[in-house]
Amino acid sequence: MTDPFKADPAFEAGSTVVCDWPLCQVRLQDDARFPWLILIPRRAGLSELEDLTAADRATLMEEVVRAGELVRMLGEAAGRPVEKLNVGALGNVTAQLHVHVVGRRPDDGLWPDPVWGRGSALPWGAGALQAAVSRLRQEARRSSAG
Amino acid sequence: MTDPFKADPAFEAGSTVVCDWPLCQVRLQDDARFPWLILIPRRAGLSELEDLTAADRATLMEEVVRAGELVRMLGEAAGRPVEKLNVGALGNVTAQLHVHVVGRRPDDGLWPDPVWGRGSALPWGAGALQAAVSRLRQEARRSSAG
Numbered sequence: 001m002t003d004p005f006k007a008d009p010a011f012e013a014g015s016t017v018v019c020d021w022p023l024c025q026v027r028l029q030d031d032a033r034f035p036w037l038i039l040i041p042r043r044a045g046l047s048e049l050e051d052l053t054a055a056d057r058a059t060l061m062e063e064v065v066r067a068g069e070l071v072r073m074l075g076e077a078a079g080r081p082v083e084k085l086n087v088g089a090l091g092n093v094t095a096q097l098h099v100h101v102v103g104r105r106p107d108d109g110l111w112p113d114p115v116w117g118r119g120s121a122l123p124w125g126a127g128a129l130q131a132a133v134s135r136l137r138q139e140a141r142r143s144s145a146g
Numbered sequence: 147m148t149d150p151f152k153a154d155p156a157f158e159a160g161s162t163v164v165c166d167w168p169l170c171q172v173r174l175q176d177d178a179r180f181p182w183l184i185l186i187p188r189r190a191g192l193s194e195l196e197d198l199t200a201a202d203r204a205t206l207m208e209e210v211v212r213a214g215e216l217v218r219m220l221g222e223a224a225g226r227p228v229e230k231l232n233v234g235a236l237g238n239v240t241a242q243l244h245v246h247v248v249g250r251r252p253d254d255g256l257w258p259d260p261v262w263g264r265g266s267a268l269p270w271g272a273g274a275l276q277a278a279v280s281r282l283r284q285e286a287r288r289s290s291a292g
Contacts, residue, residue, distance in 0.1 A: 048231055050211050057211070058204040065196050065203070085194055088234040092250060092258035095230070104238060112238035113263040
């Protein structure tokens with residue numbers, strides 16, 4: 001059977017694929033204001049956590065933690081270490097189940113408000129985006145080998 | 147050893163204890179605009195998901211799903227069935243690790259924005275709050291017996 005998973009076009013427009021983990025597609029949000037990853041479970045037809053099996057939910061939780069490590073790494077690389085992780089599964093705008101993992105700092109311009117639906121994205125720019133994705137892929141490979 | 151867990155005073159001010167689950171204290175947010183529960187892992191000194199053990203994280207995920215069922219029940223009871231669950235672990239304002247589980251509808255006044263940091267809470271009022279807490283306790287007992 002072919003995998004019927006496909007990321008919603010809204011994700012294609014605003015983020016870039018980093019890699020696939022056992023459960024999720026990992027994407028970098030194209031918004032240089034925050035180190036920000038999106039995890040999309042690679043299953044068709046999901047919109048709520050309850051739509052996953054309990055085993056997949058446990059995997060999702062571990063992938064969220066692993067994404068947090070990558071987000072911290074991105075913040076370090078930018079000279080802006082993450083002080084708080086924000087994790088959210090909302091889906092009010094794009095219903096396909098996905099989890100945001102965002103690195104926050106008191107000087108990030110939106111603190112302490114959530115990032116969703118506020119302000120406009122600041123695109124990374126092609127070179128910086130590609131560099132960040134390469135760094136993330138390298139790190140993701142290292143952590144899965146560890 | 148005594149359990150050193152204690153909910154931050156900010157939670158005491160804005161929400162009411164419903165019950166304790168294996169990992170989390172379950173609280174009802176005192177904001178009648180949304181059916182809204184808060185789960186606080188009953189461990190001391192946590193601020194990020196990575197501070198929990200992997201076993202506790204798996205439990206937390208299952209308690210989030212269970213809280214979602216209670217939130218849906220609250221929405222039904224109010225004649226306003228939940229159309230989307232919003233789940234978030236932020237902690238920018240109150241650092242103690244906690245997870246929000248909020249029932250949303252397109253007509254809820256803030257949709258599609260997140261609920262955090264927007265508008266002012268609409269207190270339930272003593273009678274309605276007590277009725278909601280009683281209903282939640284009854285339902286939480288039923289689901290744990292099932």
